[in-house]
Amino acid sequence: MAARLGSVAAHRTEWVFRALVSAHVVAIVGQPVFAGAYLTGDYDSLRWHAVGADVVTSVGYLQLIAAIVVRFRLRRSGPLVATAAVVVAETVQYFAGLDGALWLHVPLGVMTVAALVVQFVVVWRQSLVREAVDA
Amino acid sequence: MPERDHGLTRRRVLGIGGALGLVATTGLSTAAALARRPSSTGAELRSAVPLPPPFQVPLPIPAVLPPVSTDGGVDRYVITQREAEAEILPGLRTPLWTYEGVFPGPTIESRRGRPVVVTHRNELPVPTVVHLHGGRTPAASDGYPTDLVLPARHATSHTGHGMHDPRAVVTEVTRDYAFPLDQRPTLLWYHDHRMDFTAPAIWRGLAGLHVVRDDAEDALGLPSGPRELPLVIADRAFAADGGLAYPSLDPTLSERPGVQDRYFAGVLGDVILVNGAPWPVHEVDAARYRLRLLNASNARHYELEAVTDDGRRLDLVQVGADQGLLAEPVAHRALPTAPAERYDVVIDFAGTRVGDRVRLVNRLGSGRARDVMAFRVARRAVDDSRVPRVLSTDLPTWRQADAVRVRDFSFRAGRTHGGHGWLVGGLPFDPARTDVTTGLGDVEVWRLVADVHHPVHLHLVGFRVLSRGGRPPLPHDAGLKDTLSLRPGEAAEIITRFDGYRGRYLFHCHNAEHEDLGMMANIEVV
Ligand SMILES: [Cu+2]
Numbered sequence: 001m002a003a004r005l006g007s008v009a010a011h012r013t014e015w016v017f018r019a020l021v022s023a024h025v026v027a028i029v030g031q032p033v034f035a036g037a038y039l040t041g042d043y044d045s046l047r048w049h050a051v052g053a054d055v056v057t058s059v060g061y062l063q064l065i066a067a068i069v070v071r072f073r074l075r076r077s078g079p080l081v082a083t084a085a086v087v088v089a090e091t092v093q094y095f096a097g098l099d100g101a102l103w104l105h106v107p108l109g110v111m112t113v114a115a116l117v118v119q120f121v122v123v124w125r126q127s128l129v130r131e132a133v134d135a
Numbered sequence: 136m137p138e139r140d141h142g143l144t145r146r147r148v149l150g151i152g153g154a155l156g157l158v159a160t161t162g163l164s165t166a167a168a169l170a171r172r173p174s175s176t177g178a179e180l181r182s183a184v185p186l187p188p189p190f191q192v193p194l195p196i197p198a199v200l201p202p203v204s205t206d207g208g209v210d211r212y213v214i215t216q217r218e219a220e221a222e223i224l225p226g227l228r229t230p231l232w233t234y235e236g237v238f239p240g241p242t243i244e245s246r247r248g249r250p251v252v253v254t255h256r257n258e259l260p261v262p263t264v265v266h267l268h269g270g271r272t273p274a275a276s277d278g279y280p281t282d283l284v285l286p287a288r289h290a291t292s293h294t295g296h297g298m299h300d301p302r303a304v305v306t307e308v309t310r311d312y313a314f315p316l317d318q319r320p321t322l323l324w325y326h327d328h329r330m331d332f333t334a335p336a337i338w339r340g341l342a343g344l345h346v347v348r349d350d351a352e353d354a355l356g357l358p359s360g361p362r363e364l365p366l367v368i369a370d371r372a373f374a375a376d377g378g379l380a381y382p383s384l385d386p387t388l389s390e391r392p393g394v395q396d397r398y399f400a401g402v403l404g405d406v407i408l409v410n411g412a413p414w415p416v417h418e419v420d421a422a423r424y425r426l427r428l429l430n431a432s433n434a435r436h437y438e439l440e441a442v443t444d445d446g447r448r449l450d451l452v453q454v455g456a457d458q459g460l461l462a463e464p465v466a467h468r469a470l471p472t473a474p475a476e477r478y479d480v481v482i483d484f485a486g487t488r489v490g491d492r493v494r495l496v497n498r499l500g501s502g503r504a505r506d507v508m509a510f511r512v513a514r515r516a517v518d519d520s521r522v523p524r525v526l527s528t529d530l531p532t533w534r535q536a537d538a539v540r541v542r543d544f545s546f547r548a549g550r551t552h553g554g555h556g557w558l559v560g561g562l563p564f565d566p567a568r569t570d571v572t573t574g575l576g577d578v579e580v581w582r583l584v585a586d587v588h589h590p591v592h593l594h595l596v597g598f599r600v601l602s603r604g605g606r607p608p609l610p611h612d613a614g615l616k617d618t619l620s621l622r623p624g625e626a627a628e629i630i631t632r633f634d635g636y637r638g639r640y641l642f643h644c645h646n647a648e649h650e651d652l653g654m655m656a657n658i659e660v661v
Contacts, residue, residue, distance in 0.1 A: 038626070041545025041560060043582035046605055046626050078148075100604075102624050103170030104163065111159050118155075 010129045013066075013073050018123050020063040024086075025120045027056045028113050035109075057094055060087045076128050082119050086112060173499050174623050176588035176646065177401025177434035180372035180380055186406060187225055189414035190492070190509040197344060197365065197410055200241035209250045212243060216341070217258040224406070224413060227377035231340035232259055238411045239367045239431070240325070240343025247349035251314045253325075257284045261388050263336070265310075266328035267345060268475060268592070269457055269617045271318040274638025275304070276311075277594055280330035280655070281566050284310045300566035302639065317635075319459030319529070319597075319615065320349045322365070322427045322477045330566070331392030334402065334433050334647035338371065338381050342431050351527075357454060358425040358481060358520040364417065368472075368507060369431040370404035394648055399555070400587065401434025401648045407497070409508045416492075416509045420516035421484045425454070428470075428478040433647035436588060436620070438498040439507065440469045441482055443491055452522055455479025456614030458597035460527035465613050469498055473590035473620030475645035478611070481522050487512045530615055533599065533630045538580040542571065546621065546644055546654065547586035556653035557644065563653030564643075570656035571642075573633045582628050585621035589649065592618040594640040595660070598631035618645055633660050 030052045037045035060083075067083040070076055089112045096105040143151075204211040219236040223229045234240030245251050257263050262285050266278030275282075281303035323345040327336035344365055357363075374380040382398045385391035394402060409415050430437060441449040453465045457477050470478055487493060495507040544560045551563035560570065573579060580601065583591055600612035604625055612619075619627055643655035 038584060039545065039547065039586055039624070041543050041547075041584045043543045043584060043626055043628075046584070050605060100174075100622055100624060101172075102174070103166045103172065107162050107166045111162065115155075 007129070010074060013069055014128050017063070017066045017070050017079060017128070020059060020066050021116070021120055021123050024056065024059045024063055025116050027052065027059055028116055031056060031109060032113070053094055053097060057090050060090045063087070070128060074128050079119075079123070079128065082115070082122075086115055086119070089115070173438075174588070175403075175436065175499065176623070177403045177648070178398050179403040179405055179504075180382065180398070182373040182380065182405050183375040184224065184227060184373050184377065186503060187413055189503075189506045190416040190494075192225075192412045192415045194364070194415040194417035194508065195410045195412050197239050197242045197367070198237070199244050200235070209252055210245060212251065212253045213256065214240070214253055215256045215258055216263055218260075219340075221411070223371075223408065223411060224373060224377070227373070229373070229377050229379060231379070232336065233340045234325075234343050238340035238342075240341070242344040242346060242365065243325075244346050244348070245314075245316050247320050247347055248315075248317050251316055253312045253314070254309055255284060255312060256309045257286045258288075259286055260288055261286060261332070261336075262305075262329060263327050263341070264329050265312055265325055266594075267312070267314055267323055267325045269321060269323040269477070269597075270314055270316070270345070271595060271635045272312075272314055273636045274640060276313045277638075277640060278312070278328045279303070279566075279639060279641070280328050280333070281305075282310075283329065284308065302566070316347055318347060319527075320347045320352045321455060321457065321459035322346055322429060322479065324367075324429055324431065324475075324477075326431075331651050332388045334394070334651045335381050335383050335388050337431070337647055338402070338433060339379060342367070342369075344427075344429065346427075352460060355460075355523050355526065356519075356521045358423045358518075362420070362422060362520065363425040363427065365410070365427045365429070366508070367408075367410050367429050367431045368437065369408050370433075370435045370504065371406050371408055372402075372404040373406060392651055393553075394651075398648065399652070401646050403435050403504070404432075405503055407500075407504060407507050414503075414506050414508060416511055418513040419484050419510045420514055420518075421487055421489065421512050422516050422518035423481055423483045423485070423520045423522070424510075425520075426451075426478075426480050426482060428472060428480060430472045430474050430476050432474050434474060434649075435504070436474070436499055437472045437507065438469050439472060440496050440498055441493050441510075442496055443487060443493050449482055449484070449486070449493060451478075451480040451482055453478055453480050453611065453613070454522060454526055457617040458615035461614040462527055462530055463524060464522050464526065465610050467611060471499075471611055471620065473588070473618065473645070474647065475590055475592055475618045476616075476620060484510065484512050485518065489514060531597075531599065531632065533578050533632060535580060535601065535630065537578040538630060539574075539577050541580045541582065543582045543584070544656075545584045545586075546589040546591060547584075551653045557649040559643070559654055559656040562656070564655040566657070568657065569639075569659045571658045573658065573660055575637055575660055576632065576634050578630065578632045580628055580630050582626060583619070583621060584626040585623065587623050588621065588646065589654070590618050590620045590645040591642065592645040593631065593642045594658070595635055596631045596633055598629040601628040601630055603627045633658070637661060 034049035067080040262283035281300040327341035382395040597615040600608040
């Protein structure tokens with residue numbers, strides 16, 4: 001049934017997901033920027049890093065919802081698995097930051113950025129809808 | 136068929152995912168394995184001699200220095216700085232640099248508003264300069280690092296440091312330090328503050344206590360007399376010959392400053408001394424005791440906890456901070472303590488049985504550095520002491536809106552003239568550069584950011600902590616402080632009023648190795 005979804009709705013689902021992944025990448029790239037400025041002594045960057053953490057985490061949860069929709073409408077589970085992994089990492093990351101556990105916060109942050117960049121390439125490289133439409 | 140996905144087989148997609156997952160897992164596990172948890176800044180120096188078992192030697196109490204004169208409303212003291220030997224570890228003679236031949240130096244007891252003049256006589260082989268930490272002191276007696284007292288044995292006028300300071304006031308052999316002590320009663324400490332060589336000088340023994348009291352504090356009914364214990368906690372390491380080990384580049388401490396590279400972030404010893412004795416034990420009544428804690432270590436942080444042998448934790452009820460009494464008591468299960476910080480705490484042994492042992496342990500320490508000292512409950516006793524609900528009502532109430540300016544400072548590692556060192560606001564210390572100019576009476580907010588642990592100390596003034604990491608201060612940030620412990624990656628906002636005296640003062644990191652490697656800056660109060 002889902003595979004027979006109208007192609008307009010399918011494309012809309014895909015574009016929402018792509019838009020969220022893109023916004024997510026933009027937001028997360030700001031985090032090391034603010035962290036770096038903060039460590040030079042720019043106190044305000046700490047606030048931006050904290051705001052950024054809230055934004056990144058929120059976009060992550062929206063992306064998770066979108067990935068669930070993709071899973072059921074487009075019958076693609078890859079985006080959901082990848083998004084779930086990123087969201088788990090970001091949640092751990094958030095609390096590691098609050099606790100000052102830098103040994104975890106710094107490498108996990110770098111890995112999360114890398115994971116999102118890969119996901120960005122994957123979602124823009126080829127349509128998720130193709131298979132659903134072709135089927 | 137979902138078998139092919141973007142030209143990749145499902146097997147290959149799983150392979151790539153698995154490989155990246157493995158890389159990520161390996162990376163995070165390596166981080167977990169390499170990381171210091173709890174985090175710590177500095178490297179431990181291991182003693183080359185066998186270490187005694189803990190809780191064997193009795194706790195010494197530093198002797199109170201009698202004044203040489205009390206005429207004219209001024210208490211006058213004379214302190215000779217000289218080399219001496221002490222038996223710190225059983226059976227070993229340890230050469231020290233001392234105030235009056237003892238380590239810690241003799242305690243000076245003073246009253247609020249009653250001036251004290253201390254004549255220091257330098258019989259050590261190097262120049263010295265004394266700073267009274269936490270003292271509200273005119274600049275001329277604040278012990279600026281280049282205001283040296285040249286030793287009697289000194290052949291030339293060479294002052295041992297590389298930087299020229301046209302404002303330095305250098306004296307021969309002796310110097311009078313005048314302390315008005317117009318300040319809240321608290322525990323101060325005096326120590327050497329010589330340019331480039333503060334860390335090894337303190338390590339060799341140049342530190343002592345200075346107490347300020349007043350009638351209001353005396354009237355509170357806090358534990359007193361033998362139930363008030365000054366506890367100077369300091370870590371050291373011992374060389375094979377019984378001397379103190381320290382990784383100086385120049386063991387004569389005269390020409391080349393600095394430590395071996397491994398100890399760049401700070402020198403930690405593996406022997407914990409309290410009042411100069413290794414892991415001592417003290418017999419107590421089953422009653423309240425007032426512990427006047429000072430972390431006199433160069434770089435070691437402690438998180439102190441009082442634990443009975445059957446695992447019960449006794450509360451450490453904080454009544455005072457660096458700059459005197461809190462508004463009200465704050466109970467701690469564990470009390471973090473950074474270098475140069477003082478905590479005034481009351482511990483109640485009433486709930487223990489005669490014969491019980493209560494260990495003071497450092498939750499941040501490992502191995503032998505975990506133990507600090509112990510109390511042995513010797514007898515039941517009447518206790519007429521108390522911890523009032525209100526301790527003081529004179530704490531400053533500066534608010535953010537009172538500040539005439541806000542300044543940001545980073546405390547981090549970086550390049551200095553001679554290589555790598557530690558920087559304040561991106562710059563290594565230069566006595567000739569004024570970093571902060573402020574008006575007498577100005578209220579300022581300072582926002583401090585650290586890369587690793589940096590206990591930041593301001594001379595002349597006390598400050599209040601407004602926030603930590605953008606959130607409310609921690610329980611042990613209460614009261615008026617002069618040293619703030621920043622943890623790795625942490626920021627804090629503090630507020631203070633620059634009052635008291637005009638002149639040139641310092642602010643700096645009180646990790647003594649950091650301080651020697653550039654982490655100081657100048658405040659000019661005009
Ligand atoms: Cu430091």
